[in-house]
Amino acid sequence: MxxxxxxxxxxxxxxxxxxxxxxxxxxEDLLNSGKKLRIKIGIDPTAPLVHIGHLVLILKIREFQxxxxxxxxxxxxxxxxxxxxxxxxxxRPRLSDEEIEENTKIIMEKFLxxxxxxxxxxxxxxxxxxxxxxxxxxDLSSKVTVSQILGxxxxxxxxxxGKPLYxxxxxxPLLQAYDSVVIKAxxxxxxxxxxxxxxxxxxxxxSFGLPxxxxxxxxxxxxxxxxxxxxxxxxxxxxVDDKAEDxxxxxxxxxxxxxxxxxxxxxxxxxxxxxELKKIHPFEAKSEVALRITELLKGKEEAEKAHQWFxxxxxMRGTPDEIPEFEVSYGTILQKVLKELGVVKSVSEATxxxxxxxxxxxxxxxxxxxxxxxxxxxxxxxxxxxxxKLRVKEDS
Numbered sequence: 001m002x003x004x005x006x007x008x009x010x011x012x013x014x015x016x017x018x019x020x021x022x023x024x025x026x027x028e029d030l031l032n033s034g035k036k037l038r039i040k041i042g043i044d045p046t047a048p049l050v051h052i053g054h055l056v057l058i059l060k061i062r063e064f065q066x067x068x069x070x071x072x073x074x075x076x077x078x079x080x081x082x083x084x085x086x087x088x089x090x091x092r093p094r095l096s097d098e099e100i101e102e103n104t105k106i107i108m109e110k111f112l113x114x115x116x117x118x119x120x121x122x123x124x125x126x127x128x129x130x131x132x133x134x135x136x137x138x139d140l141s142s143k144v145t146v147s148q149i150l151g152x153x154x155x156x157x158x159x160x161x162g163k164p165l166y167x168x169x170x171x172x173p174l175l176q177a178y179d180s181v182v183i184k185a186x187x188x189x190x191x192x193x194x195x196x197x198x199x200x201x202x203x204x205x206x207s208f209g210l211p212x213x214x215x216x217x218x219x220x221x222x223x224x225x226x227x228x229x230x231x232x233x234x235x236x237x238x239x240v241d242d243k244a245e246d247x248x249x250x251x252x253x254x255x256x257x258x259x260x261x262x263x264x265x266x267x268x269x270x271x272x273x274x275x276e277l278k279k280i281h282p283f284e285a286k287s288e289v290a291l292r293i294t295e296l297l298k299g300k301e302e303a304e305k306a307h308q309w310f311x312x313x314x315x316m317r318g319t320p321d322e323i324p325e326f327e328v329s330y331g332t333i334l335q336k337v338l339k340e341l342g343v344v345k346s347v348s349e350a351t352x353x354x355x356x357x358x359x360x361x362x363x364x365x366x367x368x369x370x371x372x373x374x375x376x377x378x379x380x381x382x383x384x385x386x387x388x389k390l391r392v393k394e395d396s
Contacts, residue, residue: 010067017060017265019192020217022199027214030186037069040185040213042176042194045080046095048106051237052293053221053230056265057189058114060218064187065119073111074179075104078126079172110240125179132178140174143207144200149173152196173197177204185213192217193229221265226255244298248306249314249385251290256282259289267292314384323379325389334361334371334380337390343382350382358383 011028021027030037041061061071077100095103108122149170150156158165173196180188180201188198198215205212220229223236230237238250254262263269263277267289277285287307295303312318328337335350338359344350351369353359359366360381378390 013063014060014067014216017056017218018216019219020195020215022202022215026212027187027216030214031067035186037064037186038072038183039064039069040072040074040180040183040188042179042188042190042197043073043075043104043107043111045075045077045100045103045107047232048103049232049237050107050110050240051230051232052240052266052297053223053237055114055240055296056218056221057191058111059266059268060189060216062115065116069119071115071120072183072185073108073120073122074183075108075122075124076176076179077101077104077124078129079175113240123183125175125182128182129175129178137171140178140204141171143204144174148200173200174204177201180213181205181208181210184210186211187214187216189216189218191220193220219261219265221261222258224250224254226258240297242297244294244302244306245309245313245385247297248290248294248303248310251293252283252286252310252314254286256286259285262293263289266296313387319379319381320387323387323389325391327391327393328373330373330375330392330394332373332392334359334366334373335369337373338380338382338388341388343386343388353382 010031014027014031015021015024039061041057065071080095080100104124112120150159152173155165155169176197177200179185181204185201185205188201190198195215195217198213198217202212202215222228223230223234224238225234225236228234228236238247242250251262259282260269260274260277263285264274269277277288290310291303291307294306298306309320313320326337326341335344335347335354338344338350339347344353350359354366354369354371357365361371361378363379363381373390373392375392375394378392380388380390382388
């Protein structure tokens, strides 16, 4: 009886958060088989960024690993040269080998912070795809119809809008599907925008006489704007490398209606906890979720510091306890100093911030576009969260 209970519990845990499971009965049979399962996830190395939207998949992989299963991370270093058209309304630029190699190194270092290294195997699909010949390409192409490919929302939309569709883009889902054949995946995970590619892998495995992989999709996490999926392209992301106070502060700024989704997907809140979260004030709910996510990324101590920092600096408009200090020359222009110290990207940005009332010295708003620093010590606040202390000495 206890064995059945454990299996049922494992199935319920792995099903949680999933949008699609194809097929659920097959998943249950695999879990009951006692076999160490091969869990596939594909990594697109076209950018070296890992944000908390990626964590939805990463944390699900870890759940499989905690049950003794093996993660097979397929780095699409070959397919990156083709470019994944998923969700794209235009052709994706192709990358050089050097760019792909550098991006891959950075991405995997970040992924492995959250995964069990002993249960993670990393493959590069160039190992098998770079040697594939024309005859094999033709054979792969014969397993999929043009109508199937054009059934994809992104391709169909581009066709309807009269935008170009290139033949090499059709190859991407074929080659990704072939990855599943090579590693004999039992299960493949992906976002809901990857369902077509995952299903194609399932069909491809059947055509090679292999047991088809189970396809599991997970929700896409909306970014800070609350509308579009979290992405570098949209600038609405929270990087896993952001400072603890930035992570905490950004989560506090998300729309109220998103907080329960963040809680469920990133904090593993149960339905009972979600219901309790809905009953409290949105600010308090965000505080709890922001603390949990910051702790996941930076540890308990840094998360608590970020919580205290937010309440003091943002909520109470106080000054942080620790501020970087710099010495500058008498008569230096503040806006130029901010650019030189990297607080702003340009003097023109500093000028715009001055005009909009976003720069303060010792609590007073700076109004001069070219503010000349005199002898003394100054606490400079730029925007809501950037602080520096300047010591200005008269030239001898």
